[in-house]
Amino acid sequence: MGVKNSDDGWTAYKRRDFLQKAGSALTVTSFGATGITAAESEGKNPKDEDYFTLGVASGDPLPTSVVLWTRLAPEPLQAGGGMPDHIVPVQWQIATDENLEHTVQVGTELADPEFAHAVHIEVDGLEPNTEYYYQFRVGFQTSPIGRTKTAPTTGASFDSFKFAFASCQAWYHGYYTAYEYMAKDDLDLVIHLGDYIYEYAIDENGEERNTEVPEVFQSETNTLEEYRLRYALFKTDPHLQAAHSNAPWIVTWDDHEVDNNYADEISEGDDPASKFLTRRANAYQAFYEHLPIRPSRMPDGPDMTLYHQLSFGDLIDINLLDTRQYRSDQVCGDGWVEDCDERFDTSRTMLGTEQEQWLVDNMTSSDATWNVLAQQIFFSQRESNKMNSMDAWDGYVPARDQLIDVMSQDEVTNPIVITGDVHANYQADIKTDFDNPDAEIVGTEFIGTSITSGKDGSEMTDFGRRVINQNGHISYYNNQRGYVRCEVTQDQWQTDYRVVPYVTQPESSVRTDASFVVDAGAPGAIRK
Template identity: 55%
Template structure:
């Protein structure tokens, strides 16, 4: 993609841009639908008290000739009304081709209204395609930070490269947004946020970043304060100001595990829909979404499509607003009438994929698409689907059929939700691991949720998921570079989210070649660790609540002793981890780690997690990783 910022505009082109933008339609909250909105004279009744731009600026939903500019006036962002008077306030905006805002090509005035929390959404039209712009807001003497944005390439244009990053799950009390600090320094055209932008609970954490209000939020005022609290993070503001964003939600923007009009706690439908309406309005008020997507009560049409020349088409999905409620058995999940997308959205998606002429076709969505509930033991009926696509198999099978039918589709699914990094090959039939690979899925870990991870990393397939190509338990974001020939994915992980400063590194890189779906390891990280003489010889899950019944026995099958210091034995495949202290396992010897309490010996150690890890109806796996976190051995629980 050509970088227009490297080529100053000549005077003729600048004059054309100024004319095009200033005569274009500008639709914002309170702006005229046929021209630039002008505030009524009696709306301007003196200056505001304090800086109105405490939540920064943002842009989003780029089209070839248009982009949305956003800000919200909030001198006191954690107060009920943001510290704003109960009246309309005129907000001036301008857009330019330079960061100094000298070459202004468009300006106008919109009204920030109290009924929308004094947010403004300016749909600036008449812009040039594939062009970098800068923008700024002003209220009286106060000026906002300058934001950078970029329009999409023209439809059908030859595009050589597109660079973007995607993120998800940014629980505020769990960690600092160090990843956004590094993301803002990347060379990108776009950022995609895949949900759990906020969390609705009252958690306080241990980092002095406790939720406000300090309770589960349910009212419009509460959701506004929570959205504003997240927006006060300076690293998040920097990332928003650096690039245009595409956003979609998952569940925590409203309530954990809600499904359509069904709440997790089975609240009365009307009561929950009122809560959903409040949450949707607050979400809209704090995101760079077009005014046309303004919610209508508990409904907000969030799924939409963006095309970047002939190179890539992004289908931004909503797997939460229209889904059937979660089920927890394979039999229920196989019901052909169940849907995660809803009929209308699924029809829109399938038609779009069938009609697409783009080189790459992206499904930007929330929950794992690949099968994650298979178990290598044929005697075990394991279901880990819940709210994933595993619980909506008919929808998944129809999309897999679409992918399989067109060799030129090059489908890539990008996903959040699960607080781990994964790469998957998407199989035409997940019941047959040898079936054709028809697509690729790259899953991003959380930005901060769950705090620092264990660092456990697995290259290649897992026992229960032979289509897996990568697993990693760290925090960060995913950076992608797309060309007509290849998709490149870099898993960028930070050293910590529990301190304000952190380094970043690329933990692993994968490629997908056009016409050859599937993820291929491209980085130098070891696919086969040196300590290959480690074997899990016996495992047993918790039984009857007696933790000492759950254990794993590990053997050194080699000829020399292995220093186990810093090694990790992970029950439940990464969820509960025992880290070895100063320990050496001699050649031919075994050590047993029990998930309970007792006296350590030379051959038995105790993890004592303080609660059961598994139950017999949901068998899982045990991993052993070395002191670099790389998985050495894996075993699956046998049926009890």
């Protein structure tokens, strides 16, 4: 429901239709200017309630559609977010100007306690490649205003695209200063590559945040309510909220949204599958509830189809991958090991048969100038003292070789892999044989550091020196925190590694530590 092509803001809202929709639920709580609200029944002034403590977000931009998100949580670190156990109507508005004077649609969505009073609004009928602004309202309270942008029409001529990617944001390891600077960039998109939360127990003093945390955070997450509270804690950070409200996001998960190094139905602690799948279902629901994901991707118990492709004109196709839900278990342990023959087993998979075929079909049929794999874990070979990480693609060599074979085909233009997970910045050339210095380069991988995980870090480490010395295809390493910014044209891809010198205290500066370019038709990165 909504009013299109209206320019008088909230007054264009059709109250009769709103009452009909709200009245369709037997347990709707009214938060309008009239009537008794839950806040009033508890002796609170509803004008003083802030239902938008977790901010606003948008995501999954298509040429004529985008998802708008918020969650009502006046007490975000309490069970239930401080909301009543009732459905609550949330009004929304989207306009072409930041003052919301030129409204194109308004409507109402019902925030259901079954989904933590989160709303996911699929706004359709928008113009391609157009900037929009949006806001939510509950009674007297309005949310912050968010900015979003639709994608250009698939296949249409499109000359430039600017996006950032990030991963690994352990709240207790420091401040999200990198997001403060990301929010100031004029971005078309943000890609989050996993570890949005961490499931570990948090010290009662919040570690580097030096903020006392309630007892529920001092043990590892398992239940739905515990995962909800963990997302709420992380999302209270104002810089994360600012980055969400500045541009549309697409998101995938890695392991810590559920359990460290899990693989399909197998947990780190080797719990019975039925027990772990219950935990995974809790984690997947909380993930969906707190991020701007389309309702069509809502999880079904412990299953959620997260991988999908987004196209931006004829310039760039982005394949967002899921390297956790379908993979074979790690072999020889899940850490760094030497001489593990099982990692060459051709029966093992990283993506699962269906996702792998989907990706191959996408890459070989794409007409875009740049083909992107947005995924979680180190793709290129990364040896250190003849040891490899079994949780990365090094532990799934035939699966990686198959994708590299696809990248080498003439019909796959300019493959780029973007990666998170490892809490450090790298640049790697993707080769048909990583052990042969003369082997063909078929693509480029840009690996981004963490937002906070690993705390302050340093520019170089002994491990980084070994990796650079022992892997000729890896040309760059930095162990500080930050994010990665990419500017893409039809002729060239530029990647800027944006780093902050510290995160254990707020208000750090930021700098571009290194920049690389890839020329269209010439795989491999050149440092500027």
